[in-house]
Amino acid sequence: MVMQPASTELAARTAAVISELKNLEGPLIPILHGVQEEFGYVPQETLPIIAEALNLSRAEVHGVFTFYHDFRHHPAGRHVLKVCQAEACQSMGSDAIAAQIKQKFGIGFHETSKDGAVTLEPIYCLGLCACAPAAMLDGEVIGRLDADKIDEIAEEIRS
Amino acid sequence: MSVTIYIPGDSGSLSLGAEKVAKAVEKEIAARGIDARIVRNGSRGLYWLEPMVEVVTDAGRVAYGPVAAKDVASLFDAGFVTGGEHRLSLGDPEKLPFVAKQTRLTFARCGITDPISLEDYEAHGGLVGLRNAVAMAPADIVKQVTESGLRGRGGAGFPTGIKWKTVLDTPGEQKYIVCNADEGDSATFADRMIMEGDPFVLIEGMAIAGLATHATKGYVYIRSEYPHAIAVMEKAVQVARRAGILGKSVLGSSQGFDIEIRSGAGAYVCGEETSLLNSLEGKRGVVRAKPPLPAIQGLFGKPTVINNVISLASVPIVMDKGAQYYKDFGMGRSRGTIPIQIAGNVKHGGLFEVAFGLTLGEIVDEIGGGTATGRPVKAVQVGGPLGAYFPRALFDTPFDYEEFAKRDGLIGHAGITVFDDSADMLKQARFAMEFCAIESCGKCTPCRIGSTRGVETLDKLKQNIEPEKQLALVTDLCNTMKFGSLCALGGFTPYPVMSAINHFPEDFRPAAVAQAAE
Numbered sequence: 196m197v198m199q200p201a202s203t204e205l206a207a208r209t210a211a212v213i214s215e216l217k218n219l220e221g222p223l224i225p226i227l228h229g230v231q232e233e234f235g236y237v238p239q240e241t242l243p244i245i246a247e248a249l250n251l252s253r254a255e256v257h258g259v260f261t262f263y264h265d266f267r268h269h270p271a272g273r274h275v276l277k278v279c280q281a282e283a284c285q286s287m288g289s290d291a292i293a294a295q296i297k298q299k300f301g302i303g304f305h306e307t308s309k310d311g312a313v314t315l316e317p318i319y320c321l322g323l324c325a326c327a328p329a330a331m332l333d334g335e336v337i338g339r340l341d342a343d344k345i346d347e348i349a350e351e352i353r354s
Numbered sequence: 355m356s357v358t359i360y361i362p363g364d365s366g367s368l369s370l371g372a373e374k375v376a377k378a379v380e381k382e383i384a385a386r387g388i389d390a391r392i393v394r395n396g397s398r399g400l401y402w403l404e405p406m407v408e409v410v411t412d413a414g415r416v417a418y419g420p421v422a423a424k425d426v427a428s429l430f431d432a433g434f435v436t437g438g439e440h441r442l443s444l445g446d447p448e449k450l451p452f453v454a455k456q457t458r459l460t461f462a463r464c465g466i467t468d469p470i471s472l473e474d475y476e477a478h479g480g481l482v483g484l485r486n487a488v489a490m491a492p493a494d495i496v497k498q499v500t501e502s503g504l505r506g507r508g509g510a511g512f513p514t515g516i517k518w519k520t521v522l523d524t525p526g527e528q529k530y531i532v533c534n535a536d537e538g539d540s541a542t543f544a545d546r547m548i549m550e551g552d553p554f555v556l557i558e559g560m561a562i563a564g565l566a567t568h569a570t571k572g573y574v575y576i577r578s579e580y581p582h583a584i585a586v587m588e589k590a591v592q593v594a595r596r597a598g599i600l601g602k603s604v605l606g607s608s609q610g611f612d613i614e615i616r617s618g619a620g621a622y623v624c625g626e627e628t629s630l631l632n633s634l635e636g637k638r639g640v641v642r643a644k645p646p647l648p649a650i651q652g653l654f655g656k657p658t659v660i661n662n663v664i665s666l667a668s669v670p671i672v673m674d675k676g677a678q679y680y681k682d683f684g685m686g687r688s689r690g691t692i693p694i695q696i697a698g699n700v701k702h703g704g705l706f707e708v709a710f711g712l713t714l715g716e717i718v719d720e721i722g723g724g725t726a727t728g729r730p731v732k733a734v735q736v737g738g739p740l741g742a743y744f745p746r747a748l749f750d751t752p753f754d755y756e757e758f759a760k761r762d763g764l765i766g767h768a769g770i771t772v773f774d775d776s777a778d779m780l781k782q783a784r785f786a787m788e789f790c791a792i793e794s795c796g797k798c799t800p801c802r803i804g805s806t807r808g809v810e811t812l813d814k815l816k817q818n819i820e821p822e823k824q825l826a827l828v829t830d831l832c833n834t835m836k837f838g839s840l841c842a843l844g845g846f847t848p849y850p851v852m853s854a855i856n857h858f859p860e861d862f863r864p865a866a867v868a869q870a871a872e
Contacts, residue, residue, distance in 0.1 A: 220654065223636030224619055228578075249636075262638040262795075263619035265578050281540035282735055283771045284699035285785070287726070319622060319739075319789065321579055323369050324545040324769065325401035325696065325703030334581050338369030 201240035208233055209241045213248045223249060227266055236267035239325040272314040274352045277331045278340075280317040283324035292328045292340050293317070299349055313352045322351055356389045357435045360408040360415070362465065363394030364550040365582040366543065371422060372405040378426035379407070388435060392428070396551015398465030399705030408447060411437040417447040437490065446470050452702060452721065457683060459691045460668045461707045464551035465646065470589050471596055471820030472790050475554045483673030487562045488607045492522055495566035497502045499669060501677035504691025506536055507544075508625075509766040509842070511688075511755045514669075517659060520649035521567040523658040524537025529569035531560050532613075532634065532653055532660040535576040535583070536618050541697040541769030545663035547581040547705055549576070552667075553590035554599075557613060559666035562602050562673055564611035572613040573653070574663075575630055578620055587615050622739075622793035626841045627660045629795055641841045642794045662767070664693060677693040681711035688754040696722045698771035700736075715749030718772060729774035733858065735782075737766025739789050740846035742853035743773075762853065764846070778857040784812040784849040790843060802843025808851065815862065825855065825862060 201209070212229040216222050226245055231237050237260060246256040260266050278293050293304075300315060301307050307314040323329035326338030332348055361367075361376045376392060381620065385392045397404060406419035407429075410520055416437040418429060425442060432440040447453060458464075467474040487495050500515025521529060533556065537545040550555060560572045576584050590612050594600045602610040621639045624630045628642035629862050652658025668690065672680045681689045688710035694717060696703050701723035718724070718734055725731055733743045742763035744751065751761050760767045773782075787808035794801045808831055815824040832848035839845040 220613075221634050221636040224633060225616070228617060228619065258638050259636065260623060261424075262640075263621050265618075265620035281789075282782070282785070283541045283698040283769075286771055286773045286777065286783075318579060319793075320538055320540045320542075321369075322537060322546040323366055324541045324698065324771065325544055325700075325705075326366055326369050326404075327698060329369060331579075336365045336369035336582075338366065 201244060205234075205240055206244055207239060209244045210248070213245060217248060217334065223251070223256070224263075227260060227263075235270045239268075239339060272311050274313045274333055276313055276315045276323075276348065277318040277350070278304075279319070279321050279323070279327070279329045281320040281324075283320075284328040287327040289328040292345070295342065295345055295347075299345060300352075356391055358391050358393060358410040359435070360393050360395045360399045360410075360755055361671075362405055363469075364397040366401055366546060366547070367406075368395050368582065370404050370413050370420065371402075371858045374423040374743070375405045375407065375421050375426060378423040382426055382430045386430060388430075390435060396464045396469050397547060397705075398447065399461070399547060400450065400469045400702070401704045402702050403444065406444070406447070409435055409437060413437065413480045415447055417444040417450070418442040419444055420560065445633070447867045452706065453720070456707050457709055458707050459671045459680070459683070460555070460664060460772070461548065461552070461693060461705065462671070463555065463862060464547055466550065469551055469553055469586055469623075470593055472554065472593055477553075479674065480554055480670070481558060481599070481605075483492070483670035484561055484605060485672050487681060488605050492566050492568060495562065495673070496522055496679045499622060499672055502672040502705050503677075503684070503687070503726055504665065504668055504672060504680065504681040505688070505755065506662055507664035507668065507692070507767065509539075509764065513764075514661060514665050516564050517649055517661070518563065520647065521569070521657045521659050524650050524864040526657045528571070528654075528656050528659040530653045530656055531563045531567070531569045531572040531666075532624065532625060532631065532658055533560055533572065533574040533663055533666055534582075534660055535574050535663045535664070536630060537767065538577060538622040538625045539579070539740070539767050539769055541735070541771040542661050542695050542738055543697075543766065543769075544695055544705060545695040546580055547662060548667050549580070550586050553587050554594065555667045555670055556587075556663055557590060557594050557599065560613060561599060561611050562669050563661070563666060565604060565607070565609055567657070567659055568609070569657075569659060569837050570610050570612070572611065573634055574613060575618060575624070575634055576615060577618040577624075584617055591615060621795075622789075623795045623841075626843060628841070631658065631660065638795070639845075640797045643840060660719055664767075685709075685711040685752065686754050686756055688756070692753065692765070692768050693755065694721075695767075695769040696772070697769060697790065699727055699774050700772040701726050710752075710754050712753050712771075714744060714751045714753065715746075715751060717753065717770060718749065721784040723769075725772060725774040727774050727776075729776065730773040731772055732777050733779065733782075733854075735767070735773070735850060737764045737849075738769050739786060740842055740849055741762075741766050741769075742849040743779065743857060744853070745857040747857070762849070762856075763848065765766045771808060779854040779861040780816060780869065783851045783854040784846055786854075787812060790847040794843060798840040798844060799840070800835045800838035801847070804831055804839075804844060805833060805847060808835075808847075813821040829855070
């Protein structure tokens with residue numbers, strides 16, 4: 196892949212995020228979160244800018260960026276639905292729930308629907324283990340998922 | 355007179371519609387011209403009754419639940435603002451058996467107070483422990499915590515006071531208190547509940563730890579899957595700063611202490627203390643070899659106390675009521691109380707704080723009321739994804755660190771997941787290996803490679819390819835992972851796998867496997 200130099204606009208927005216967080220102790224992860232908040236994902240072109248600002252090698256920044264599940268390599272859909280697949284939810288049929296959801300939106304985990312409406316992701320525990328099966332839509336938590344609640348989610352996503 | 359209505363705002367209740375209930379209540383109050391105030395409290399932890407709405411009446415608090423938005427108008431019609439009868443009436447919440455049977459020390463205020471009201475916090479006994487600590491020498495604080503018998507509630511069970519003593523005795527210009535709020539284990543939500551329901555108790559515990567060890571800076575590393583907890587903690591830290599609990603001087607003492615909230619980035623392994631420290635430093639969350647202990651060379655190489663949320667949140671009560679008071683609860687070497695989280699396929703799921711010593715059977719059958727589906731309990735996993743599966747035959751095991759270890763299990767962060775008889779233990783064993791493969795930090799070979807080979811071997815077993823050979827292989831592999839891994843991720847994954855194989859051999863027998871495959 197040929198590395199394109201970052202556009203001035205992207206560089207300026209990245210620099211603004213960096214300057215706000217640079218003085219924290221151990222600023223790299225807060226900066227990556229900040230960049231993702233700014234762009235919706237972490238554009239590849241921002242990594243050298245971050246590396247230079249923190250006096251790190253590009254390899255180090257790349258290593259950190261790719262280690263954590265949260266940081267996106269591509270933009271997500273307009274909505275992000277995370278479906279818990281951990282044990283407590285498994286005991287309440289999260290496998291079947293996930294299958295219903297996948298069928299409803301016609302996509303699998305780590306995929307985005309063609310119209311860009313929703314990205315589906317598995318998540319390993321939302322701490323809603325006494326309200327299983329659980330999910331999270333755009334940061335809002337949903338417990339005791341069933342067919343009706345999946346319909347409500349679909350409505351919200353399509354609206 | 356103004357009426358106070360409590361509607362929980364913790365993420366458990368929110369996931370069950372508490373926000374819609376609060377909006378509906380607001381609407382009714384306005385429409386009916388009632389003089390009322392809504393408080394968004396934490397959850398008391400009775401999740402089958404959430405959202406549980408409470409009203410303060412002349413006779414004390416009266417509860418209703420589980421309330422849906424569509425029930426709100428009828429609640430007002432029934433005069434619930436004065437405690438009127440309704441089909442959702444639960445009466446005095448303190449008299450509900452699930453509440454009355456508990457010993458709430460760490461969770462004394464959770465679900466009762468307004469989480470970000472410092473006045474409420476102090477009115478319910480908050481800050482007494484910190485005030486006592488301010489007047490004491492660091493070594494005496496450490497002594498009191500040590501004598502209380504408090505052990506790490508994150509799962510390892512290491513004595514908290516001894517950790518603190520090492521940090522106190524290690525010279526250093528800068529020392530840190532790090533709170534591990536990376537509560538990634540399935541079936542655990544005690545950390546989330548305390549951060550969302552009573553954040554000041556954690557702040558108070560961390561400030562006491564700072565005074566005890568001369569640490570001036572604290573970090574709370576909260577997993578990113580808990581956005582609500584992060585928001586509440588941020589607010590509470592600001593309130594605590596304004597009140598002079600945090601800042602250049604802790605409650606007027608000569609020592610300062612401040613707290614910063616940091617968000618994780620979706621890596622289960624960062625719940626392991628050394629990988630958490632790497633993550634805080636802005637590195638890959640890779641496990642560090644010990645020694646050096648974090649107490650000697652921790653965050654940025656400085657002496658660091660790293661404790662779980664519940665360990666730190668249990669310190670204020672120890673400093674308030676004394677070591678002996680806390681120590682008098684419990685059994686054996688497991689002293690004090692433990693917030694047990696009952697989850698999964700269970701009728702009465704929630705948080706139950708109690709002295710150590712209840713048997714697993716009492717917890718699952720009596721407190722939890724059996725399965726939600728009404729089918730027989732087949733297995734319970736204790737201690738999260740790295741904990742063992744217990745069959746009914748071991749339900750006499752008392753809830754105690756050592757007793758669980760004797761039965762090849764662990765209590766971990768005290769989460770219990772209940773499974774009914776539809777559970778397939780081969781599938782659960784495979785999941786344990788798969789989860790380890792997804793979340794391994796990659797530093798040590800037994801965990802990184804072993805987990806992937808484990809998935810493959812169990813898949814072959816499922817396909818009935820030389821089943822006896824696969825079982826022998828997976829047993830050998832578990833042995834390697836248990837003794838050869840750097841941290842608990844690879845080291846404890848064998849617990850769920852081997853307990854499933856040993857206690858539920860019928861699910862691994864060639865015949866059963868062949869039948870299931872058809």
